[in-house]
Amino acid sequence: MYTKMKGVIAKNPGSAEQLTYTEMPKPQLTADDLLIEVHAAAVNRTDILNREGKMGYVENPIIGVEVAGVVVDANQHADFQIGDRVMGLVNGGAYAEYVALPEDRAMRIPQQVTFEQATAIPEVFLTAYQTMYWIGHLAEHETILIHAGASGVGTAAIQLAKQFSQATVIATAGSERKLDFCRELGADVTINYKEQAFDEEVLQATDDQGADVILDFVGASYWEKNLASITTDGRWVVIGVLGGSTVKHVNLMQLMMKRVQVTGTLLTPRSDAYKAALSKEFMEQVGPFIEAAQIHPIIDTVFPIEEVQQAHEHMEANQNIGKIVLRVKGDGTDE
Amino acid sequence: MYTKMKGVIAKNPGSAEQLTYTEMPKPQLTADDLLIEVHAAAVNRTDILNREGKMGYVENPIIGVEVAGVVVDANQHADFQIGDRVMGLVNGGAYAEYVALPEDRAMRIPQQVTFEQATAIPEVFLTAYQTMYWIGHLAEHETILIHAGASGVGTAAIQLAKQFSQATVIATAGSERKLDFCRELGADVTINYKEQAFDEEVLQATDDQGADVILDFVGASYWEKNLASITTDGRWVVIGVLGGSTVKHVNLMQLMMKRVQVTGTLLTPRSDAYKAALSKEFMEQVGPFIEAAQIHPIIDTVFPIEEVQQAHEHMEANQNIGKIVLRVKGDGTDE
Structure with a gap:
């Protein structure tokens, strides 16, 4: 053999x-x-x-x-x-x-x-599905802020949020080429984070309410702006630290006043049983x-x-x- | 009239x-x-x-x-x-x-x-119920770390965790008199935070696994020790900042590796509908x-x-x- x-x-x-x-x-x-x-x-x-x-x-x-x-x-x-x-x-x-x-x-x-x-x-769609639904509890017609909208997980998340949840999708990226692509996938609002203060754009797009869910691949450098961009009872999922992992100033009272849920997550280290359950539900829900x-x-x-x-x-x-x-x-x- | x-x-x-x-x-x-x-x-x-x-x-x-x-x-x-x-x-x-x-x-x-x-x-039991079950998703036989165990919410939380969830309860307080009272209410492990490093005691009491849920009234000054005390996939609810509200160093990668959910919450500012639903479920579940x-x-x-x-x-x-x-x-x- x-x-x-x-x-x-x-x-x-x-x-x-x-x-x-x-x-x-x-x-x-x-x-x-x-x-x-x-x-x-x-x-x-x-x-x-x-x-x-x-x-x-x-x-x-x-x-x-x-x-x-x-x-x-x-x-x-x-x-x-x-x-x-x-x-x-x-x-x-x-x-x-x-x-x-x-x-x-x-x-x-x-x-x-x-x-x-x-x-x-598998990786990007299961990650997007898990973070948006199992952790972020995105509901129909809610608003989601998706950073790195042209990344693998970003492109999966935009499609899921639109097709599944009829969500309002706000996506950020660093070039017009990437933002164009996000719009093609269905993003309602796109923000060039290099040229615009994304928190101000999110508030403007949401009548000052902020986003219900944030998918955050960036971490430390976006902390303050994410906190400003999220609505009361918002769910903020940290799945990457491309902008650094150490936040130098976290105001817990603001988290309490806004009643924000911040969850760090990684898919790869999770248990076999978790990945099996996630794969199964994903194919039932998204396979069609x-x-x-x-x-x-x-x-x-x-x-x-x-x-x-x-x-x-x-x-x-x-x-x-x-x-x-x-x-x-x-x-x-x-x- | x-x-x-x-x-x-x-x-x-x-x-x-x-x-x-x-x-x-x-x-x-x-x-x-x-x-x-x-x-x-x-x-x-x-x-x-x-x-x-x-x-x-x-x-x-x-x-x-x-x-x-x-x-x-x-x-x-x-x-x-x-x-x-x-x-x-x-x-x-x-x-x-x-x-x-x-x-x-x-x-x-x-x-x-x-x-x-x-x-x-109402205030302490509804807060304890909401934070432990609606936000912290405490399951039967899990381990919960309750800070300020002799406070109003602490005494409610210890009783609920024991009676409802047959949880292992670890409580902290700052005097022997308060710790004695926590034990009378059912706490399995008590820690005098003034004399002991509570994270080390939690890890020792949990075979180095950490607590599944943390009720945190203290905030900034406990941040590092709470992070060390929580288990993978743990739920950490911040409901007070008696120890300060500004954390000077938050490592998001650690949150991701441990897949921790941190939720800030307050009961008083919530909507009338939320308080009504919480009061109703509480009386159904805890009234008896x-x-x-x-x-x-x-x-x-x-x-x-x-x-x-x-x-x-x-x-x-x-x-x-x-x-x-x-x-x-x-x-x-x-x-």
Whole structure:
């Protein structure tokens, strides 16, 4: 039995040039897993943190948390068969020819969706769904402020908020190109944070009421403006600290007066059971919208996996709109 | 028709000596109100803020947010009759001979509960119930850290957490007398915050897991220790800033890694509808426990309303265990 494959590891913690696509053992399956032949994987910021040695998949040196591919060993799970097209979150190991995917979070790929599109779905759509609904409790017709609207999670969040909740969506980004794209996805109000004080724009757009929910990828540098932008009883979800993690001045009385809920969250470190429940609910709720092509995965660039260094550098340059995808098998047309 | 009564106002914003019990008009009822002849009112920190001019009941200069008394005008509300004994949250005006109580948040006083005991129930028990269940989502057998365990809300929270949720209760206070009382109410672990590092004690008591829910009345000065004391996916409710409101260093990445939910909240400024829904659910859920004398209002001292200045000074001295009550009518024995 051939037990070798290729996968991407970081030779040493550090920059993108540490990444190497090299031969290593095929994954060992536990009873919970399916074995997937990977067609495409996608790049996430958590992968960069892992590459830099700042977080770790303790049991898996291979980078990557989401894949799309084909079941090649169903491992006695009756719900899946060899040949099934699936996507999902893995516990590391996505940048590889084969990966173990826990069966209870494998999601079937809708028929007209390619592998490269499919791998752009799990992380950003599950994160957007989780933060907006499970944590942010976004209700129909509420107003949501989505920072980094052209990012992977941003593009997913804008679509979900519009299609699902008929929300008023206010999106921020740092270029006109990105703001145009947010509007194409359905954003009602867009703000160039480099040129406008976003809190003033949010208050103006909401009759001084503020947003009901904030999706915050920026953290410290936006703290005061986010607090000014949120309404009474608002829900503020911190899912990134691109603008620094240390806030130097937090006024708790303001949090009390506005009765704000601030929740920090990360999807990757959550339990297997949580990811399974989230994947299941997501497919029940959002799957039909994807099948009907009302909600789309947004792809910025596809790199062959041999160019994984360039793919990471592209994300670090922060110019992408939507997801950066790694093609592991095929040429993207033979699906 | 005699339209005068006596009530307490602050002559000018300032210290307790500004309080005066003086003649003024009886309250005007809206269609939503019952008219209550007040037998007892209770003192809350929000009353002190109002006295100091830091918050305001815009429409009511009379201090006080909770009462117990008798319906003297049912105002065509069929659910109540003249003579009914009720308690509840009012929109200011409690320190007076008569007050308007919105009918949909009037709670019937259980038979064996006196007026002075009854007025000790609404604010602290509704606050404890709201923060622990509606915001903190305390589940059965979870662990809750209750700061200021001997305060009004603290004594209510300890009893609710034990009776309702069979929770493990960790309470802090600043004297052995207060800690003894917390244990009498059911606290499993008590910590003298003046002598012990409470975060270390919490971690030791929870096998290094931390508390699932924190009720925080202290704010800034406890921030770091609370963050160290909370478990992954913990819920941290900030309902007071006795230790200052400005936190000088907040690490958002730690909030994300621990996936902590921090919610600021206040009960008094919430909407009439919110208070009505909370009062109704509270009486359905907790009323039977009060009737069965399994949950008790905790009274520190009863002052005649003429001694309202001393009552406020007693709260400001911070030595009370449980509620400070003002007797408005009767001698406390004729009920």
